[in-house]
Amino acid sequence: MKKILTLTLFVFGSTLGAGHVLANTGSEPVGLQMFYDREKELEGLMKKAESRNENPLVLAMRENKSFRLVPIYLESVGLGKDSDGHLNDKYDSWVPSYLESTLKKGGAIETVYLAIKYAIENNHKEWIVELLKAPRLMRVQKRNLERGNKTFLMEAAHDNNLPIVELLLANGEDPNQVWEEGEGGRTRKQQVALDMATHPAVIAALKQVTSKRWFG
Secondary structure (H helix, E strand, O other): OOOHHHHHOEOOOOOOOOHHHEEEEOEEEOOOOOOOOHHHHHHHHHHHHHOOOHHHHHHHHHHHOOOOOOHHHHOOOOOOOOOOOEEEOOOOOOOHHHHHHHHHHHOOOHHHHHHHHHHOOOOOOOHHHHHHHOOOOOHHHHHHHHHHOOHHHHHHOOOOOOHHHHHHHOOOOOOOOOOOEEEEEEEEEEEOOHHHHHOHHHHHHHHOOOOOHHHE
């Protein structure tokens, strides 16, 4: 447990009047005891997810856990922030034993990718905000788009979820990425996020940032 704390506590505060040490988990300072509690909660979720062969982050959302578990998870698998608050794009040489299975099943970043998909589908905005802080998501999205999967923005547009569409656009999502629906190696249809929206407000928001070639 001390090793996990070394990985995940990336900013230590000073002792306050009440004698509490603060830790920065990416969202806001929390008491050290609260941090230990969340760390223990994450460990329990990871073990439960492993036994059920589930995505641990999706399981956390399904069980209505706090989105503040995300920075702890990201840091533990080497996708969090370093001591200067910069995103770390390298895996640590050591991870907690209960996280090793995550790295074996497609990698931590793929786990985050699938968790964001679930969060968009179920409108977990606070989770999306935290999960989008992971590095390499654009690269993973591009790879999965080439495999026939829709981008985060396309999923939100399809659901006509304006707040999430706006959040993703503000985060740098590309509205001009093309999804190709095809069969047998032959392309049948090309679509961008705008094509997947049906609500006027969502269409209006996407039209402002989408190339005119897609809507004449």
